[in-house]
Amino acid sequence: MTSAHRSTPESEAAIRVKALESLLTEKGLIDPKALDALVDTYEHKVGPRNGAKVVARAWADPAYKQRLLSDATAAIKELGFSGLQGEDMVVLENTPDVHNVVVCTLCSCYPWPTLGLPPVWYKSAPYRARVVSDPRGVLKEFGTELPDTVEVRTWDTTAELRYLVLPERPPGTEGLNEDQLAALVTRDSMIGVTRLPTP
Amino acid sequence: MNGIHDLGGMHGLGPVLREDNEPVFHADWERRAFGLFASTFVFAGYSVDEFRHAIEKIPPAHYLDSTYYEHWMFAFEETLIKRGFVTRDELDARMAQLRAGEH
Numbered sequence: 001m002t003s004a005h006r007s008t009p010e011s012e013a014a015i016r017v018k019a020l021e022s023l024l025t026e027k028g029l030i031d032p033k034a035l036d037a038l039v040d041t042y043e044h045k046v047g048p049r050n051g052a053k054v055v056a057r058a059w060a061d062p063a064y065k066q067r068l069l070s071d072a073t074a075a076i077k078e079l080g081f082s083g084l085q086g087e088d089m090v091v092l093e094n095t096p097d098v099h100n101v102v103v104c105t106l107c108s109c110y111p112w113p114t115l116g117l118p119p120v121w122y123k124s125a126p127y128r129a130r131v132v133s134d135p136r137g138v139l140k141e142f143g144t145e146l147p148d149t150v151e152v153r154t155w156d157t158t159a160e161l162r163y164l165v166l167p168e169r170p171p172g173t174e175g176l177n178e179d180q181l182a183a184l185v186t187r188d189s190m191i192g193v194t195r196l197p198t199p
Numbered sequence: 200m201n202g203i204h205d206l207g208g209m210h211g212l213g214p215v216l217r218e219d220n221e222p223v224f225h226a227d228w229e230r231r232a233f234g235l236f237a238s239t240f241v242f243a244g245y246s247v248d249e250f251r252h253a254i255e256k257i258p259p260a261h262y263l264d265s266t267y268y269e270h271w272m273f274a275f276e277e278t279l280i281k282r283g284f285v286t287r288d289e290l291d292a293r294m295a296q297l298r299a300g301e302h
């Protein structure tokens with residue numbers, strides 16, 4: 001039950017998709033070219049580099065960080081990122097005392113405009129089950145060992161509300177510009193399963 | 200709804216398995232299934248909440264034993280049949296044609 005890849009043979013799944021797509025196309029309800037464009041956007045254009053730019057701006061610009069923490073949806077939109085599955089965003093700030101981690105226990109909700117589509121492990125039964133009951137244990141599997149003095153907060157996403165973790169800015173990065181800072185930010189650090197190492 | 204999808208806190212599901220350099224999609228049919236999501240929202244006008252509720256109707260054993268985009272396919276069919284955009288018979292007939300290489 002642990003593998004999110006175990007499934008019916010791919011050909012049967014492919015047939016099921018093709019049946020629905022071809023029927024809807026024949027009925028004039030969908031346009032396969034529009035579908036191609038959607039796939040291309042989320043496969044190649046939207047992804048965690050967007051979120052990394054948001055994080056880098058927050059590190060570099062205290063006024064932006066304030067806006068991001070008080071109205072994340074609007075502040076993220078300032079950088080041009082908005083739309084499907086990011087309509088109502090909340091940014092969670094990691095501090096030396098508090099570490100935030102995000103899950104969707106019921107399914108797979110995830111902030112698409114800033115992180116793209118979720119990895120399989122995020123959607124998998126083991127992560128959804130365990131990160132709420134044993135967050136420190138799950139974080140340890142990701143190589144993240146937090147001292148007992150750090151409070152761990154697990155946030156359960158809903159269909160309407162999506163979270164982005166603002167990781168702590170690593171020490172020794174004072175001289176870096178925004179692009180260089182963004183290059184340090186990983187997807188997993190914005191889900192909250194890892195912390196960023198000192199470069 | 201307290202169903203199999205409500206996984207928070209459940210024991211015995213094993214470790215979190217990760218894949219290095221994971222691609223966005225693992226097969227071309229996953230691309231098409233993903234594309235159907237926004238495309239069907241446009242004409243059918245359902246919400247994410249309703250879509251997820253349709254996923255929650257997947258029989259429990261199948262829910263755990265099928266992949267993410269297979270969940271989506273179940274939800275598309277469930278929702279679009281309910282709203283009268285396609286019928287089960289049309290889908291079954293088309294799948295039979297495709298299996299026979301007729302389409």
